[in-house]
Amino acid sequence: MAVALPEVVEELLSEMAAAVRDSARIPDELLLSLKFVFGSSAIQALDLVDRQSITLISSPSGRRVYQVLGSSGKTYTCLASCHYCSCPAFAFSVLRKNDSLLCKHLLAIYISQVMRNCQQLSVSDKQLTDILLMEETRSIKGANGTSLSFNIEAH
Amino acid sequence: MAETLRRVLSGGNAAGTGEDTTAESGPPVLLLGAQGSGKTSLMFATALEAAGEGCGPVLFLTRRPLQRLPRSTRAAREPLRLQKVRFQYPPSTLELLQLLASTHEVPGPAPCLLLLDGLEEYLAEDPGTQEAAYLAALLLDTAAYFSHRLGSNRSCGLMVALETQVEADGADAPQLTLLQRYFPAKCWLQPEAPGLGQQGCFRACLELGTPGPRAEWTFKFFPDGEMKITPWPTQPTSPSPDKKSSSAGGQSLTSVCDNVSGQFPGPGTAGQVHMQRPKE
Numbered sequence: 001m002a003v004a005l006p007e008v009v010e011e012l013l014s015e016m017a018a019a020v021r022d023s024a025r026i027p028d029e030l031l032l033s034l035k036f037v038f039g040s041s042a043i044q045a046l047d048l049v050d051r052q053s054i055t056l057i058s059s060p061s062g063r064r065v066y067q068v069l070g071s072s073g074k075t076y077t078c079l080a081s082c083h084y085c086s087c088p089a090f091a092f093s094v095l096r097k098n099d100s101l102l103c104k105h106l107l108a109i110y111i112s113q114v115m116r117n118c119q120q121l122s123v124s125d126k127q128l129t130d131i132l133l134m135e136e137t138r139s140i141k142g143a144n145g146t147s148l149s150f151n152i153e154a155h
Numbered sequence: 156m157a158e159t160l161r162r163v164l165s166g167g168n169a170a171g172t173g174e175d176t177t178a179e180s181g182p183p184v185l186l187l188g189a190q191g192s193g194k195t196s197l198m199f200a201t202a203l204e205a206a207g208e209g210c211g212p213v214l215f216l217t218r219r220p221l222q223r224l225p226r227s228t229r230a231a232r233e234p235l236r237l238q239k240v241r242f243q244y245p246p247s248t249l250e251l252l253q254l255l256a257s258t259h260e261v262p263g264p265a266p267c268l269l270l271l272d273g274l275e276e277y278l279a280e281d282p283g284t285q286e287a288a289y290l291a292a293l294l295l296d297t298a299a300y301f302s303h304r305l306g307s308n309r310s311c312g313l314m315v316a317l318e319t320q321v322e323a324d325g326a327d328a329p330q331l332t333l334l335q336r337y338f339p340a341k342c343w344l345q346p347e348a349p350g351l352g353q354q355g356c357f358r359a360c361l362e363l364g365t366p367g368p369r370a371e372w373t374f375k376f377f378p379d380g381e382m383k384i385t386p387w388p389t390q391p392t393s394p395s396p397d398k399k400s401s402s403a404g405g406q407s408l409t410s411v412c413d414n415v416s417g418q419f420p421g422p423g424t425a426g427q428v429h430m431q432r433p434k435e
Contacts, residue, residue: 081299084292
């Protein structure tokens with residue numbers, strides 16, 4: 001993502017990327033560092049990555065968005081270019097209380113970028129617009145949006 | 156965006172020096188100021204500057220159609236430049252979000268600059284933090300998408316104007332703290348001094364959010380619609396030369412502003428324009 005992370009996190013992620021390139025796994029000490037920086041979110045994020053819960057959705061226009069299948073079965077929409085996740089934890093811990101830098105879904109996205117095990121999904125331009133709008137219109141209108149269910153298939 | 160804004164404020168084009176054509180527009184900028192502090196005019200001047208650079212069209216979003224052209228420098232108001240500025244007027248937050256979310260469906264060249272005037276009007280509809288964050292994030296995402304379309308050398312700038320209330324204790328409004336997360340670069344506009352707001356004399360202070368000196372300028376609107384910008388000297392003892400074609404009016408104004416700077420009632424220490432640092 002284009003938004004700057006604190007230097008320690010950037011370094012950690014690039015060390016992880018280098019380790020994955022070399023041996024396709026993340027060494028324990030980097031995992032420990034991740035846990036040190038992010039606390040319990042790190043474990044939950046790694047779990048999401050293991051379960052292949054992150055999907056990068058793109059359309060012919062080139063615009064992209066992420067969706068993460070949360071542990072509760074709900075799908076959250078995360079923007080690809082800056083820190084935003086539609087999950088309640090982001091609104092609370094990150095935005096309101098400023099406790100955490102990232103929610104577990106955003107962290108999972110970063111890790112899956114490093115691990116390169118993101119699912120990929122192609123949709124039409126119109127469908128991408130709907131995905132970008134769905135979460136927000138749900139909260140503005142206060143109505144239950146229809147849950148978007150894509151067949152998430154690995155490429 | 157900050158770099159384009161800096162070029163506008165520095166009158167770079169008028170100086171005629173060889174500008175770097177692979178214009179890096181810089182980080183997104185949040186333009187802040189009370190009502191009537193010149194935000195729309197500065198946004199418009201920036202839009203014309205970017206249009207003049209020829210990198211692509213400019214998209215200017217605002218809630219209500221502009222009744223008349225905002226004040227700007229005469230040189231900037233060439234018809235060719237104006238043609239490149241596309242105005243759209245989403246009347247509600249929902250329609251603004253729909254506009255931003257569907258920009259990739261619209262064919263044609265990607266804009267090199269995206270401006271939004273009057274963010275406070277959209278935020279007032281839905282004061283929740285998640286909605287405000289989503290609007291800010293979608294603005295950034297839209298600009299990032301335009302940058303992606305423009306190609307490797309170029310990026311799309313983003314500039315958003317937010318009207319602030321004059322707070323007695325200078326505390327940042329909660330929404331501002333939230334927006335600072337997405338807009339680390341800020342440009343504050345204030346009347347140069349209590350009385351000078353009426354005379355159209357303003358101070359612009361650009362903070363990039365990174366350590367380093369702030370850059371400040373004064374700008375002045377004349378009754379005939381002209382706007383003149385002069386850089387504010389960072390050292391009080393060495394005033395910078397007037398970059399615009401100097402006129403007697405421009406020079407004497409700078410010295411007037413010099414004299415009253417000490418009385419400026421900002422939220423910071425006396426004698427200097429200090430902005431409150433965002434709480435990390």
